[in-house]
Amino acid sequence: MKHFLTLADYSKTEILEIIDLAIKIKKETKEKIFKKYMPTKTLAMIFEKSSTRTRVSFETGIYQLGGVGLFLSSNDIQLGRGEPISDTSRVISSMCDIIMIRNDSQKELKEFASYSKVPVINGLTDKFHPVQLMADYLTIIEHNKEKDLKVAYIGDGNNMTHSWLMLASKLGFDLNIATPKGYEVDQDILEQALKFAKISGAKIKTFYDPKDAIKDVSVVTTDTWVSMGQEDEKAKRLKDFKGFMVDTKLMKLAKEDAIFLHCLPAYREYEVSSEIFEKYSDIIFNEAENRLHAQKGIMVYLDRLRDTKD
Numbered sequence: 001m002k003h004f005l006t007l008a009d010y011s012k013t014e015i016l017e018i019i020d021l022a023i024k025i026k027k028e029t030k031e032k033i034f035k036k037y038m039p040t041k042t043l044a045m046i047f048e049k050s051s052t053r054t055r056v057s058f059e060t061g062i063y064q065l066g067g068v069g070l071f072l073s074s075n076d077i078q079l080g081r082g083e084p085i086s087d088t089s090r091v092i093s094s095m096c097d098i099i100m101i102r103n104d105s106q107k108e109l110k111e112f113a114s115y116s117k118v119p120v121i122n123g124l125t126d127k128f129h130p131v132q133l134m135a136d137y138l139t140i141i142e143h144n145k146e147k148d149l150k151v152a153y154i155g156d157g158n159n160m161t162h163s164w165l166m167l168a169s170k171l172g173f174d175l176n177i178a179t180p181k182g183y184e185v186d187q188d189i190l191e192q193a194l195k196f197a198k199i200s201g202a203k204i205k206t207f208y209d210p211k212d213a214i215k216d217v218s219v220v221t222t223d224t225w226v227s228m229g230q231e232d233e234k235a236k237r238l239k240d241f242k243g244f245m246v247d248t249k250l251m252k253l254a255k256e257d258a259i260f261l262h263c264l265p266a267y268r269e270y271e272v273s274s275e276i277f278e279k280y281s282d283i284i285f286n287e288a289e290n291r292l293h294a295q296k297g298i299m300v301y302l303d304r305l306r307d308t309k310d
C-alpha cells in the first residue's frame, strides 16, 4: 500500500507525476470542469491539532472529486480516549477509501499506516508537512522559478524545514537553511537528505546567519517560530530568533526577482515583516489555494495506484 507520509518515500519522477496531475486538475477546476475522479469515495480526516488550510482544502478537494470528507477531531473519536491506533486504523480503513491524519507524531502516523488497508496521507506531524511542499512546488512552477532553483529557508528547524530538505534533495535543487543555534534541523533527517542529494545533485547548506543563507537565492521562505504545541516556549523563542525576521533589508540580498513563500499562518513582525508579507501576498495566497489543487493531485494519484492493485 502506497501512503503519503514523507517525500522520502517518493522518487523525483513520482513527485513530478503528482505535480503534473495537480496542474491538470487545477486547470480543469479553473474552467469549472469538475471531473468525478473519485466517485463515492470517502476521505476520513483525523485532526489532533488545529487547521484552517488543511481541513478546508482536503474537504473541498474530495467533494470536487466526487467523494465526501469526514472531519474527525480526535476529541470526538475514541482515539482521543485511548482506543489503540491499531484498532482505529483497522476500523476506519475498513469503511473509508483514503485517510488524512494531522497529529504530533510521525511515529504514530507510521503505525497507523501500517495497519491501514487504504492510503494514509500526512496532513502535518512533528517531523514533516509534505502536502504543503507539493503546493509550494506547484507555486514555484507557476512563477517560473523551477529552473536553477535555489531556496533559502530562514527560521526554525521544524516540520516545514524537514519537508524542504526532502523536496530539495529528491528533486535536486539547492537549499540553504538558516536557523539560530539550538534550533537546527534534526540531524538524522539532514543526513537522509544529504544521501538523496548525492544522487539528485542538490546542494544543501546550513547556516546560523540568515544573511549568508539568503544571498542570491530565487525563492525565500520561512515559517512560524512557535509551532503548534510549543506555546509554552514562546517568550524564549521570540528572544532566540532575534535577527531572523525576513524583512526588506534581508530580502534585498536575495536575487532581484526572488519570490517569498509562507505556508501560513503568518505572524507579522516576527518571522516576516508586514511589508514583505504584503509585497508578496498574491503569491502567498496562491500558494495557500494551491493546497487544494496539489492535494487533489495526491488523492487521485493514490487512489489510482490502489485501483490498479485491486
Ligand code: CP
Residues within 6 Å of the ligand: 050, 051, 052, 053, 054, 055, 124, 132, 263, 264, 265
Ligand atoms: N499551512 C497549513 O497547514 O495551514 P493549516 O494549519 O491552517 O492547515
Ligand code: NVA
Residues within 6 Å of the ligand: 124, 158, 159, 160, 223, 224, 226, 227, 228, 263, 264, 265
Ligand atoms: N510549523 C508549523 C506549521 C503550521 C502549518 C506548525 O507545526 O505549527
